[in-house]
Amino acid sequence: MAEKVKVAFLGPVATYTHQATKTAFPEGEEKYEFVPTNTIRDVFDHVQSSQTTFGVVPFENSTHGVVSFTLDALADRDSSLEDISICGEVYMDIHHYLLGYHSRPGDEGLGHIKRIYSHPQAFGQTIQFRRKNLSREVEVIDVASTSKAAEIAAQDKTGESAAIAGRLAGEENGLEVLRGCIEDREDNTTRFFVIRRKDGPTYGAGEEGGEYKSLVSFTVSSHETPGALANVLGCFKQRGLNLSSINSVPGLRRGQRAFEYLFFVEFEGCLGDGDREGRVKGVMEDLGRETSGWRLLGGWKNGRGR
Numbered sequence: 260m261a262e263k264v265k266v267a268f269l270g271p272v273a274t275y276t277h278q279a280t281k282t283a284f285p286e287g288e289e290k291y292e293f294v295p296t297n298t299i300r301d302v303f304d305h306v307q308s309s310q311t312t313f314g315v316v317p318f319e320n321s322t323h324g325v326v327s328f329t330l331d332a333l334a335d336r337d338s339s340l341e342d343i344s345i346c347g348e349v350y351m352d353i354h355h356y357l358l359g360y361h362s363r364p365g366d367e368g369l370g371h372i373k374r375i376y377s378h379p380q381a382f383g384q385t386i387q388f389r390r391k392n393l394s395r396e397v398e399v400i401d402v403a404s405t406s407k408a409a410e411i412a413a414q415d416k417t418g419e420s421a422a423i424a425g426r427l428a429g430e431e432n433g434l435e436v437l438r439g440c441i442e443d444r445e446d447n448t449t450r451f452f453v454i455r456r457k458d459g460p461t462y463g464a465g466e467e468g469g470e471y472k473s474l475v476s477f478t479v480s481s482h483e484t485p486g487a488l489a490n491v492l493g494c495f496k497q498r499g500l501n502l503s504s505i506n507s508v509p510g511l512r513r514g515q516r517a518f519e520y521l522f523f524v525e526f527e528g529c530l531g532d533g534d535r536e537g538r539v540k541g542v543m544e545d546l547g548r549e550t551s552g553w554r555l556l557g558g559w560k561n562g563r564g565r
């Protein structure tokens with residue numbers, strides 16, 4: 260039997276990332292071995308070191324914005340993740356649950372909860388619910404994933420600990436649903452990236468057509484010159500390439516000062532993308548001229564409508 264292709268994901272089992280991983284690799288456990296990691300950074304390390312061929316990480320949420328752990332890894336300030344390349348994306352509807360134990364059978368109250376565990380992104384997507392339904396005295400504790408939160412809450416049989424996580428994480432850990440669909444917005448959606456090594460096997464090969472996107476990171480030549488960033492963005496405009504996201508993080512590279520930033524620009528089109536390819540190559544030449552350093556972080560098929 261052929262050896263299974265390994266795919267790392269933010270674990271333990273039943274995280275939202277685990278569910279996105281199953282969507283991204285629909286042939287499932289017949290063909291793939293899904294490998295849980297403790298942190299998002301670990302997913303990147305597994306792929307960089309070839310412990311797994313692919314990895315899946317959350318990138319941004321429609322309610323709470325970009326996932327800082329993922330952006331930090333993509334910033335790769337110490338060049339320890341140089342071979343990472345984004346090769347796919349998955350959008351997933353996210354419905355959160357307040358999970359724990361009822362204080363006694365039939366009592367629907369939440370007054371017995373003293374602490375609540377979750378991933379910071381999930382806390383950020385349930386702010387209004389928590390404000391309206393939980394006392395300010397309830398301690399809010401960040402953990403590495405929502406499934407980890409469910410695991411911890413399940414160990415506290417007093418019922419004083421609860422978790423915000425997905426329904427599956429509740430089932431996996433034998434928790435009761437105290438409240439369902441507690442996300443602040445009905446359209447709460449997270450976008451996940453599939454990553455691989457640049458020299459690794461392709462992802463989603465054989466699927467013809469569709470729209471493509473790419474992500475680049477760069478630093479501007481001078482933070483003092485007015486318009487340095489606008490000049491770089493202007494290159495995309497001149498080449499007729501539509502931007503789909505912009506982010507920035509503190510640069511923190513040797514030679515960079517405090518408050519000098521590393522920018523990320525995602526745009527429609529990628530290398531090998533039919534009639535757009537010429538423009539994409541052109542903008543890459545522009546980046547070489549207009550920035551003080553840039554990196555292509557990958558090109559992939561638009562996952563909307565998957």
Ligand SMILES: O=C(O)C(=O)C[C@]1(C(=O)O)C=C[C@@H](O)C=C1
Nearest residue numbers: 274275276317378380404405449
């Ligand atoms: O904790 C999980 O279950 C995750 O998969 C992480 C994560 C994230 O970082 O965005 C994924 C989807 C939701 O937005 C909340 C949490």
